[in-house]
Structures are given as structure tokens and as C-alpha cells.
Amino acid sequence: xxxxxxxxxxxxxxxxxxxxxxxxxxxxxxxxxxxxxxxxxxxxxxxxxxxxxxxxxxxxxxxxxxxxxxxxxxxxxxxxxxxxxxxxxxxxxxxxxxxxxxxxxxxxxxxxxxxxxxxxxxxxxxxxxxxxxxxxxxxxxxxxxxxxxxxxxxxxxxxxxxxxxxxxxxxxxxxxxxxxxxxxxxxxxxxxxxxxxxxxxxxxxxxxxxxxxxxxxxxxxxxxxxxxxxxxxxxxxxxxxxxxxxxxxxxxxxxxxxxxxxxxxxxxxxxxxxxxxxxxxxxxxxxxxxxxxxxxxxxxxxxxxxxxxxxxxxxxxxxxxxxxxxxxxxxxxxxxxxxxxxxxxxxxxxxxxxxxxxxxxxxxxxxxxxxxxxxxxxxxxxxxxxxxxxxxxxxxxxxxxxxxxxxxxxxxxxxxxxxxxxxxxxxxxxxxxxxxxxxxxxxxxxxxxxxxxxxxxxxxxxxxxxxxxxxxxxxxxxxxxxxxxxxxxxxxxxxxxxxxxxxxxxxxxxxxxxxxxxxxxxxxxxxxxxxxxxxxxxxxxxxxxxxxxxxxxxxxxxxxxxxxxxxxxxxxxxxxxxxxxxxxxxxxxxxxxxxxxxxxxxxxxxxxxxxxxxxxxxxxx
Numbered sequence: 001x002x003x004x005x006x007x008x009x010x011x012x013x014x015x016x017x018x019x020x021x022x023x024x025x026x027x028x029x030x031x032x033x034x035x036x037x038x039x040x041x042x043x044x045x046x047x048x049x050x051x052x053x054x055x056x057x058x059x060x061x062x063x064x065x066x067x068x069x070x071x072x073x074x075x076x077x078x079x080x081x082x083x084x085x086x087x088x089x090x091x092x093x094x095x096x097x098x099x100x101x102x103x104x105x106x107x108x109x110x111x112x113x114x115x116x117x118x119x120x121x122x123x124x125x126x127x128x129x130x131x132x133x134x135x136x137x138x139x140x141x142x143x144x145x146x147x148x149x150x151x152x153x154x155x156x157x158x159x160x161x162x163x164x165x166x167x168x169x170x171x172x173x174x175x176x177x178x179x180x181x182x183x184x185x186x187x188x189x190x191x192x193x194x195x196x197x198x199x200x201x202x203x204x205x206x207x208x209x210x211x212x213x214x215x216x217x218x219x220x221x222x223x224x225x226x227x228x229x230x231x232x233x234x235x236x237x238x239x240x241x242x243x244x245x246x247x248x249x250x251x252x253x254x255x256x257x258x259x260x261x262x263x264x265x266x267x268x269x270x271x272x273x274x275x276x277x278x279x280x281x282x283x284x285x286x287x288x289x290x291x292x293x294x295x296x297x298x299x300x301x302x303x304x305x306x307x308x309x310x311x312x313x314x315x316x317x318x319x320x321x322x323x324x325x326x327x328x329x330x331x332x333x334x335x336x337x338x339x340x341x342x343x344x345x346x347x348x349x350x351x352x353x354x355x356x357x358x359x360x361x362x363x364x365x366x367x368x369x370x371x372x373x374x375x376x377x378x379x380x381x382x383x384x385x386x387x388x389x390x391x392x393x394x395x396x397x398x399x400x401x402x403x404x405x406x407x408x409x410x411x412x413x414x415x416x417x418x419x420x421x422x423x424x425x426x427x428x429x430x431x432x433x434x435x436x437x438x439x440x441x442x443x444x445x446x447x448x449x450x451x452x453x454x455x456x457x458x459x460x461x462x463x464x465x466x467x468x469x470x471x472x473x474x475x476x477x478x479x480x481x482x483x484x485x486x487x488x489x490x491x492x493x494x495x496x497x498x499x500x501x502x503x504x505x506x507x508x509x510x511x512x513x514x515x516x517x518x519x520x521x522x523x524x525x526x527x528x529x530x531x532x533x534x535x536x537x538x539x540x541x542x543x544x545x546x547x548x549x550x551x552x553x554x555x556x557x558x559x560x561x562x563x564x565x566x567x568x569x570x571x572x573x574x575x576x577x578x579x580x581x582x583x584x585x586x587x588x589x590x591x592x593x594x595x596x597x598x599x600x601x602x603x604x605x606x607x608x609x610x611x612x613x614x615x616x617x618x619x620x621x
Contacts, residue, residue: 019043023056024063032157061162065170068152069178077147078175081139082183088113090124090135100132113137113187117550118194121187122357137183144171192361194550198579199355200369202548205584206354207377210520211339212300215271218264219334220288221304221326222280224248230261231330232268236387237338239320240268242327247287248280258291270297274337276304276330282530282558298522300337301558303546305353306344307332315346315391341381341517345374346391354584356549371395379440380516382454385423386416386443398436403428419446420457442513449475453512459505462492478512523587525558532559532597539592543604545582553582555590555604563602565590572609581606 023043027036040053040060050056068074092100092107100107106124127133148167153160214235221229227249232241241264245257264270273293275285281301288299310316311328320328335343349370350358358366378395385393385407393404403426410426411417420438423429439456446452450460466487467474477483489502526541528534535541535557543555546562553570554562565588570581582588594603 020050020056020059021063024060024067027057027060027159027162028064028067028152030154030157030159030163032155032159034157034159036158036162057162061166061169064163064166065174068148068167068170069174071151073151074148074170074175075179077151078144078171078179079182081144081147082137082179083114085139085143086113086137086183087111087139088116088121088124088135088137088187090127090133093132093134096132100127100130103127103132106133113183116187118191118198119356119550121191122195122360125188125191126357126360137180137187138176141171141176144176148175189362192365195355195357195361196366196369198548198550199349199358199366200373201579202354202584203349203352203370203373204377205586206352207341207344207374208381208517209340209585210518211341211515212272212298212337212520213339215338216269217272217274217334217337218261218268218270219274219276219302219330219337220284221276221307221330221333222278222284224280224283226326228257228280228284229326229330230264231327231334232264232270233331233334233338234268235338237331237335237342239323239327239331242323242330244326248283254287257287261288261291262293265293265297272298272300272337274300274302274334276307276333277301277556277558277560278304279560281560282525285525286527286530300522301525302333302337303353303544303556304329304333304336305546306347306351307336309351310343310347313346319389341377342388342392345378345395346389349374354547356547382440382442382513382515384442384444386411386445396437396440398433403433416445417443419443419448420451444513449478449512453478454508455505455512459497459501462497462502462505463509465492478509481510484509521587529558532561532595532600532602535559535563535592535595535602537592537594541590541592543588543590545584545586545588548578548582548584550578553578555588557590557602557604559602561600561602563590563592563604565604565606569593569603569605569607572607 020043023040026034026039036057037053040056043056044050044053050059088109088111090106090109092103097104097107103123106120106127109124111120124133124135128135145168148171149164152167153164216235217233219231219233223229227244227246230243230245231239233239243260243264245260246253247257248254261273265273273288275281275288281304285299285301293299307329308325310332311325316325316328316332320331332343332346344352349355350366375395375397378392379397383392383396390401390404390408393399393407394401396404399407406427406429407423414425417423420441420443423438423441424431424434435458439454442453443451448460450457450463455463463474463477467477469491470477470483470486472480472483484506487506489499489506492502493499523542523544525543526539529539529541541557543557543563545553546556547554550567552564552566554564556562565582567575567578570578575581588606590604590606592602593605595601
């Protein structure tokens, strides 16, 4: 139909050149006394292109079709019809049934375009771009034609019949194509917005995942054939040691690997062991748990999505120029346990694995949204200036890559910052930038206790005045709730400082520098369920939500293949949005509904009661 469209537009230029516009306008007026054939005879020329009256009438109808297509009322009416009744229909491309198997659900799909969810739109578009599907958006053609006839066909007369024919032709070859293009673009924009919104929310939840805190960690990047890469990092994430063990080869190798881990735990006073959840992850976890390590050492599976991206990045090469990518990846796994936010900001958010169809949406809009989320999370948690990487500092409000680098360079050359005011000595960190960023920065070793809090330096004098009026030190005010209760905030209200600001200051004094993220809780997968073949319908298993989409949530149950909890299986009530029930990194209990080992699909449920349709199916069986 696209070729027909362009052919038609070329013909229109020809008809205007041969002077058929007056005939078209006469027909368009639809005077009942007009004899179309007689009128058209006057436009027959010696040129071979307009040899008969019918040739002239055909050209005039094409011009009328163009006029209809350009009419704003017609376009608005058809556009509204597409919006209300446009059907999205997808079909498989001939002879692509086998190679396009993953799009089988859309081989013969139909639904109202306006109701189509974001993930389905993006899936169909991807199928089309890969050459397996084609899709159209169109309302019932008869309704569209009737709508246009009401606008342009005036009555039952000979000229009106030509207009009627032109109107139908205009819709089929011009209007429908043009408005469908608009509809496809609108559908794509809506799908992009929803996909980006879900991605951003998932990223926020992942970045704000509870940190274990500053602990000495032994991190393992598991593997079968190549062995397991082991690193030890201190409580600040500094690499202390790296090695490779082979616990999955022979009994002799396993014994050597166990001895190595025990020695490292003792030598570096290890407080936690982080094990990547990739290939051989569960097997390595089982091995480590069987070593009889002290109960004080916590053994925790860590989501390693994106660790390989980090290990090959310029940032990783700059941090560890003398080590290969396996060491860098293992360090990233250990640091993620200590502080997920500080480590994940080094990775492109699109590589973390919490989005759907992220490569299909508007990349500029996606990047802006995800960058905003990262900056928001960093500012909400706050940044310890003396230990943060330049990548983390980059996301502080007012900072950029150059200024973040200047801070790290200054810190390395002059030692740790002793106070927030010292930051103003950093090259190119001016008063305006300091004013914008200071409240998000923390200096835990500062003599001024307010430097460890979110209280902005501009408000220090207010807290000093409060402490002076009570006859105590600022530190006493921060520790003693009874002292804070004696403060009359109204005494400190002035033209520059209002009551809301004072309430914020009091709120921060009650929890100075406290991390807003939830407390870390240990999690453990079910023993003996380590691969998809171990999963059976009816099992109840603990899991961790790894991704939330419009159609449900993906849950890691420890078998290297996430299961899907469809939106209808999230609760015993109607769920409009999965995000209302679950969030990324949430620990959940799921029931296995179905397992398709061949297609590597696991269907899960979080319902307490059986789903009515599922129960009915079970009874019929």
C-alpha cells in the first residue's frame, strides 16, 4: 500500500498539470444539474494521457481524493476513529514460522490498539524489525468511509457518486496510510513512556537495595571449567588478594579449594562471603556452606548482572590496571554486597537487567530518565566524600565528571577532607556549586557532627543557636530527644528561614546521617533446587524479584532461570499494576505452577488461594 500511495501522489501532479482541477472542483460542488460525462468531455486533449471523458473523470476523482486527504476536519475525524476503534493486528511473515518461533504468540494477534500494553507493542515492533512479523493499525473501514461520506457527499446526484468514489479511494490510499503512520508513532511513544517509567522504578529499587555495610568480604565469581575466581576486599572495598580455586573438578581440587577459602577467611578476618548468581553459582554456594565455616561468616548470593560490563569498562581498567577482567568482576560482586549503590553507578543502567525492551525505546529519553533516577538515589542516600569513587560523586547535584575527578585528585594529594568547608579548596568548586552539593555530602570523621548529617552548612548557625539556647553542645542535641523536644521552632523563624525548613532540620537531627535504605536481611534459596530440572509444579520456594514488568514480575528461585509471576497470579485480588504488589529485590514466597524445561519457562504464583481458571483446569484433568 505504500507503493500505491507514492504512485497516486505522482499521478496527482500530472492531473494538475493537465488542467483537471476545475473539473474536480465542479464535481466537488455536487450540483444535481451537472452531467459529469458532458462536463468531462471538454477536458479531453490530444495528448495520449487524457483520451476520453472517463480519463478526465478519473483524474478529477484523484484530485478530490487529495482534497479530502488534506481537509483538517477529515483528518481529525479519522484520527479520532483510529484512537477509539483502531485495531492492532499482527501476522507472521510467510515462511518465517519456524525461525520466528519466539514471536509465536503474535503470529495471528488482534486487539484494540488503545488498550494494548507497552510490552506487547514493543514485542510486536521488535518482531517486525527482525523480519518475522508485520502489523497494521486500522479501525473498521466501513465506519471510516461512512464518517467521511457524511462530511463530503451532499446527496444522491451523479456528481455525488463520483465524490463518493473519490472519498473511499482517498481513505484507502491516502488517509488511512497517513493516519496509521501517526497512530504507529503515537503507540510507540506511549509504549516507550510506560517502558521507561517501569525501568526507572525498577532501577530505583535496585539502587536503593539494602547494603550489608562496611565488612571484610570474600567474593567468588563462580565457574565450572575455568574455576572460581576469588578475591578478598576490605570494608572500604579495597582489593587485598585474588586467587582461583577449582571446587567442581576432582575431590582433590575441591579439598584444596576448601582449605584455601578457610585460610583466606582467617587471614583477612572475613565477615561475609558474596557468591555471584551466574553459572555454577548455586553449586558453589552449596560447596561453601559445606565447609563448616564459623557461623559469624554470612554466605550470601549476589546478583551479578552487569558485572562483566563493568569488568571490561574504562572505569574498571583505571581502578585495576594490573588485573584481568575476572578479578575486576569478582571485586564488583563483593562491593555490591557492601554497598550496591556505590558499585552499580559505575555500570550503564541498561546493562543491569531490570528493564524490558530497553533497546527498543527512545534512547535519549531512556538515558535522561535513568540518569535522573541515579542522581536522585545518590542524593537521597548521601555520599561519603573521603571514600567515594569519582563515578559516584558525578551523580551529586551540581557535580560533573571533571569536578568529581578534581575532588578525588585533591583527596589523594592532600589526604582526607576534615570538614565540608575544606571542599571549597578543590579547584573549580565554586560557592554556587558548594551551595548546591554540600547537603548531599558526608564527612564522617569531621569534628563538626553536622558534617555527618544532611543539614546544609547554611543552616549550621540555626542549630548552633538552638544548642546555645539550651546550654548544650550540638552533639548533645543530636543524641538527646528530650533536649530536642524543648525547642520552640517559632523562635527561629525569620524572613530567610521558614517553619518547614526548621522541621526538616529537626527531623535530620533525630537521625543524623542515617542511611534511608532498609536494613539488610539474609536470604537463602531452597537447598537441592539448583537447576530447572529440579523444579516441579506444586513446590513452594523462596525467591527474589529481579524485574518488574507491566505483565508481571520475574523471580529468581536459584536455578539460573527466572520464573514469571503473571500479574493475575500476584495476589488474591485484582492487580492493576504489578508495582503495587512487588518491587525489585523484594524477597517473596512463590508456588510453582508450570515448568517447560525445553523452552526454559517457569510459571509461578504468589496467590494464597488457587486461581479460579487454574483450579477449574485441574479439576477437568
